[in-house]
Amino acid sequence: MTDSPELVESALGLQGSPTRKPRSRQLAVIDRDEVAKRICQGALLFIYNDLVINASSWTRSHPGGELAILHFVGRDATNEVLAYHSSEALRRVERYAIARVVVDPQRGWTPLTPPIALGLVRHEDGQRGHWRREGRLRLAAAESSQNSDSSSNGRKDLAVLSLQPEQLEPSDSSLDQQKQHLYALAYRDLKSKLEAAGLFDKPGPLYGYGSDIIRYAALGALAIFFYLKTTGWSGQMASALFLGLMWHQLTFLAHDAGHTGITGNWTKDRAIGIAVANCIGGLSIGWWCDNHNIHHLVPNELEHDPDIQHIPFFAISKQFFGDLWSSYYKRIMAFDAASKTLISIQHRLYYIVLSLARVNLYVLSYSYLLGPKPRRNLMWATEMMGVAMFWTYFGSMIRHLPSWQMRLAYILVSHVAASPVHVQIVLSHFACSTEALGPVESFPARQLRTTMDVVCSPNIEFIHGGLHLQVTHHLFPRMPRHNLRQASSMVKEYCKDQELVYQEHGWIDGNKKVLNVLEDVANQLQFLKEVADNEIEEKLR
Ligand code: HEM
Structure with a gap:
């Protein structure tokens, strides 16, 4: 059984929303730079097939939570959307399309980094293009940003930051994008x-x-x-x-x-x-x-x-x-x-x-x-x-x-x-x-x-x-x-075809693996403690 359209709309709080458009309209084609520019201006955009979906006005009402959307801003969320939604909800997704993009058939969409992964969220002042740093993440800490501030993570920093498209470029990936795209396409076949x-x-x-x-x-x-x-x-x-x-x-x-x-x-x-x-x-x-x-x-x-x-x-x-x-x-x-x-x-x-x-x-x-x-x-x-x-x-x-x-x-x-x-x-x-x-x-x-x-x-x-x-x-x-x-x-067959590893262990073996990970981290902590103690001793000598 699927949800009624009214339910989905009301769950999203979208009745009468200006972003809701008839499906038949012609959508302009925009490029990746334009998507990045709009995200920097504050739009929460993600890619679904070749559509640019705008979630800017309703993320707080999304039944799957706001963060779910924020983690996929600038990314191709087609498989995630397919995995988590009823057929009724899927039919509705396209209504929030504002443009099309040309997706490379070999490599798929080249993702942008979602601002949340840089530790940035839209500023409370509601102004377009105003961001604030909510925390310092390792990814953002490694970047030399023109906006970089030295604020502490613990308190809310209300400084207004701007975001430039080049900051959304992901750092070099060890992964083969073409292969990842093939996995994604094969997943849809499997589904x-x-x-x-x-x-x-x-x-x-x-x-x-x-x-x-x-x-x-x-x-x-x-x-x-x-x-x-x-x-x-x-x-x-x-x-x-x-x-x-x-x-x-x-x-x-x-x-x-x-x-x-x-x-x-x-x-x-x-x-x-x-x-x-x-x-x-x-x-x-x-x-x-x-x-x-x-x-x-x-x-x-x-x-x-x-x-x-x-x-x-x-x-x-x-x-x-x-x-x-x-x-x-x-x-x-x-x-x-x-x-x-x-x-x-x-x-x-x-x-x-x-x-x-x-x-x-x-x-x-x-x-x-x-x-x-x-x-x-x-x-x-x-x-x-x-x-x-x-x-x-x-x-x-x-x-x-x-x-x-x-x-x-x-x-x-x-x-x-x-x-x-x-x-x-x-x-x-x-x-x-x-x-x-x-x-x-x-x-x-x-x-x-x-x-x-x-x-x-x-x-x-x-x-x-x-x-x-x-x-x-x-x-x-x-x-x-x-x-x-x-x-x-059938998933195992998919993994075999795609040369992906399907991990499975017995109950006892799995427990042992978990305990090994925990012990390993505990030992690393102990080692660091000993190094620190030795350094102090050296200095005191
Ligand atoms: C226009 C875009 C979207 C619309 C209209 C939408 C709508 C909905 C609706 C109506 C539900 C309730 C479950 C259902 O009826 O299927 C839901 C749940 C959910 N959505 Fe979305 N969603 C959108 C985009 C996304 C994106 C981009 C993500 C993450 C990548 C996401 C992740 C989830 C998750 C994790 C749930 C919870 C699943 C559950 O409760 O079973 N959604 N969404």
């Missing part, structure tokens, strides 16, 4: 083949969510049964365990809803997401989507992907030792004394920290809901009510337990039981490349380089909730979870 094979259609209850729903209900019923029918420690801990296991399983359902992978309708899936994530799980589906969409679009980019930004607990690259700026959290990830201590033993703390990672999800969810990002609309109010509902039922369950020790144990057991999902999420990316290969890299090559599968038998894949087939999921995020296994064999 058509998967569509023809019916793999984007919802599977019936027998192959789809039928057995999952029975499992969720059984876990919930067992949690309630033990809670109501027992009074001792073992019964109550059994209740906490089943509750945690139900949350664990429901996280996968919320994940599918956030990707519009259950009904295919954005509003219906968001409603399911609120029921599951907010009401039953106490989290925010809005926060999750905002965060997760960016993770999907810029996976493993140190300064941009929130899913690998876990300072002070984890660092998967030594680049984090340098106080990096997070374009998602809009703050410096300060590598302070706490980070130095925790990261030097991160491989030992790994499972302990992850066992309580759900607490971090509450913090992130509520900071998002109460922060400036979400619009205060009906969706937001429903999310808030959902969270209130969660604390009412869970709070009341905890309050009625006989002792504080049992209350604490119930909270711990239920939260730890829900934690394997965090190991699963981290496993898919932590051991993969974090190299920044720039905007020339195609969508499929980026996803394949930064993502890996966990090999497991179909009989136990419900434990992984579909997330073990992460490679295919990252290439086709809207594909229903239950079709991923079948699709992954």
Whole structure:
């Protein structure tokens, strides 16, 4: 089922927008220099096929979030747009075209660097061509810009900067642009083949969510049964365990809803997401989507992907030792004394920290809901009510337990039981490349380089909730979870034809790889510390 045109328009807040034009009009052809010039003047333009799409006036209302668009300004976003949108939304994209470009059939569109990747955002004064530096990124720091200022990253710098087209030129890429273009074209063929094979259609209850729903209900019923029918420690801990296991399983359902992978309708899936994530799980589906969409679009980019930004607990690259700026959290990830201590033993703390990672999800969810990002609309109010509902039922369950020790144990057991999902999420990316290969890299090559599968038998894949087939999921995020296994064999063929690596490891092997990365970074930190200590000793001698 697709969204209605009205819904899409209203989701974007675009009814009556001056940028909305009839499809039949003739569009002028402009060149790359002109696109760069207009971006410098403040227009948020990206390329879709050979169309120049103008997103300037509605990025804040975009259902996929503002940052999603900002990361693709000046770039060819055709594959990303194809991957993330319903057919109805795709039909609408062309309405926001303002011009055409001539795309080189061999090499595709030569990308420009999005201003956000230079640490620049449009200035609050709303003047055309006014930019401000929101943070110093490594890419921008390396450039000698005529506007370069020495402002600190931490505070908001309101100085007005201008941007010149030559600053949008990406630095030399080690990648072969022609090859990247071929990967991108072959990806579109692959998507058509998967569509023809019916793999984007919802599977019936027998192959789809039928057995999952029975499992969720059984876990919930067992949690309630033990809670109501027992009074001792073992019964109550059994209740906490089943509750945690139900949350664990429901996280996968919320994940599918956030990707519009259950009904295919954005509003219906968001409603399911609120029921599951907010009401039953106490989290925010809005926060999750905002965060997760960016993770999907810029996976493993140190300064941009929130899913690998876990300072002070984890660092998967030594680049984090340098106080990096997070374009998602809009703050410096300060590598302070706490980070130095925790990261030097991160491989030992790994499972302990992850066992309580759900607490971090509450913090992130509520900071998002109460922060400036979400619009205060009906969706937001429903999310808030959902969270209130969660604390009412869970709070009341905890309050009625006989002792504080049992209350604490119930909270711990239920939260730890829900934690394997965090190991699963981290496993898919932590051991993969974090190299920044720039905007020339195609969508499929980026996803394949930064993502890996966990090999497991179909009989136990419900434990992984579909997330073990992460490679295919990252290439086709809207594909229903239950079709991923079948699709992954076609993805493997695509990789073979294109000579791209499809990364997959067993559960134990994958965990070992993650621990090795963490230990390696911890050792590098230790080494730097020893060098610094030696230098101090030398000086004191
Ligand atoms: C004119 C251009 C665009 C329009 C009209 C548009 C519209 C929409 C709509 C209506 C949705 C809700 C899901 C759906 O109904 O399919 C959506 C979601 C999304 N969009 Fe866009 N979008 C545009 C451009 C982009 C671009 C350039 C990107 C990133 C490269 C992007 C990334 C996303 C993401 C990640 C989602 C979330 C997917 C989900 O919730 O399942 N969009 N967009």
